[in-house]
Amino acid sequence: MRIDDPKTQFETVPAGEAEEIDETSKLGIVLQDKRAREDPSQQGRLLRGVHAKSHGCVKASFVIRDDLDEAHRVGLFAHPGKVYEAWVRFSNAAVLREDDLKADRDGKRQNGSRGMAIKIFDVDGDMLSADNGRNNQDFLMINTPEFAFANVRDYLRLNRILERSTRGDDPTPYFLPAALAQLGQQAEGEPADVAAKRQFLEAAIANDPLLKDLSAADMNGTLASAKVAGKIAQQTVRNPMQVQYFGAAPFLFGDGQAMKFSAAPCPATAQIPFENITADDPSKDYLSEALAATMSGDQDIAFDFKIQVRSVDAESLNIEDATTSWPNELANYVDVARIIIPVPQSPHTADALEHCEKLAFSPWHSLAAHRPLGGINRLRQKVYAESACHRKAEGY
Template sequence: MHPKAHGCVDATFQINEDIPADLRVGLFSTPGKKYQARIRYSNATALVDNDVDISAESKKVTNKSRGMAVKVLDIEPGGDFLQEDCGARNQDFLMINTPSFAFANVSDYLLLNQILVEDNDDIRRFFAPLASGDFTKEQQAVAAQTFKIVQQISAIPVADPLESSYFGAAPFGFGDKQVMRFTAKPRVAANPQVLPNNPSPNYLKEALDERMKQAQPVVFDFMLQVRKKSEDNLVIENATQHWDEAKYPFVKVAVITIAAPQTNISTAENQTACENLVFNPWHALSAHEPLGGINRLRKAVYNKSAETRLEDTPSTCPFSDNNT
């Protein structure tokens, strides 16, 4: 997933000075602590293709899922790491521009990806249960929930990767007794975003490159939803679940600042460095352990993907667990 990058930028990730005492856990333990970071913006689709699909008949635009991956660099000693990042203690936060995944569990994800591979990134066959009486109610419910989320994705235009909100989607540990979800929300964003007329196949890369030539820095608030692990209604294994923000409000805990200008986004050197980055939710402090079947799947798949993708790149990096 996410094979098409729009670009990578340098940033800082700073814990808020006024972070509430009960949220000072793991990476967020020290108020005011500032880290260097690297951010990759991408499409979440399985193929390197146009940034939007435009129907030749209706001229209707179908939007795609977008990604923002944040690598917080060089976490100081003091907490166990689940998996180091090529020998470094980097905390990765992988996000998409919808609050939930479009698939609930590993079996649904496997079926979805098999269909995408076999049908050239066309998802429609996954929704066959909705049009047939030959499927169980459970199969129809799975297809209906995924269809709802895919419709939401298609309805979200992104004109500039730096003006969209992004979400961790799956649950993660927050110490021993709590669970978190996280989001990055831009302080300045066009609402709603309006796509350019006749967008080019790589219009998001072009938008990112143009925005980073400007002098004004880009700022995201990094926020958490936190709830107890012991709550009976917490369904960690269902990655489509949405947490009610009225009950579990997002709380600001850190600030991501992308300094500008950065005029090297499209240089060959920066693009190569961007391609060679490895993001994995298991590059994490043990206090923020990825939870649920989807996250357990990601550990093995992302490691194998990185190993295969970089097999011709000189590296001594082992894509495997260090401490687990």
């Protein structure tokens, strides 16, 4: 299979998707420009289209376990015991560099989605795309097993909505239909505040060309997004190095098999607790402070890198819906490698920050054996390349 094949035989591409991908990536560039212009903290600088705020980039080793069973010796994992050099970047998923726990309109601090991206250098095998001429395998993860948007169509609706706000950062209208659905059927004698909210939401939706004619599928997508957003809001991350991350979408694992991956802080390694954070008064950059404190400690940090592999025709893999996790997903991960982040490191010197800024991660910097699957991943092929090119990233 070649990289320009639009899909594997395991994927179902909806009609019109190629045009939707083009529009989404064009809007991505418009949004990057808008934020550089309108967000004073960027001072005109173009940043990543999302995950703009970094907590730090650190050097790591990616060590394939030497006790791997035969079934897992595929692609990157074909050589048990092999040690690769790697870089890891920790980030907030938010589109602007704002407080780690940003206050909402009522002043309540909100948890956000957090990211961990790993770039593994000079791997062996057929590649989907080189990374500035080098054969690197990137794995990009967030701290929930599900992604907040099911498919290209929903992500495009989000980008169209973001584009209407001054700094290209307000997704609120996307979620209004879900907020209305959560109110349930109108009941006789419902409290005045609920009735007022219902009236407000109904009018806002009826007057919004992007919301008033949602199909049943679009509505389901919106509800699924709201569910994942609710999960993100529940999880307070105290230290970006002490949380489990997930690839969320599916990937190929050799012939006819699909893989999900995850990285979990290794329990055998004592990590520095970072307890002096209160939800009421966190420092605005407390996550990079936690990372710096961890990196100046005297214990190397380790993550177990885990995968799970299922036959692509197994039930409920939902290859085309990134808001779903697999049945019993959390119970089925197997450790296949260890990420070791040696201390001490100084991720916040001017040079280190500039290097971190220039790195470009993409799920399509990948071995063909781990080809990204599903609509959200097909979308990422174009969007990441264009975001990185637009902000003049230089790769590794």
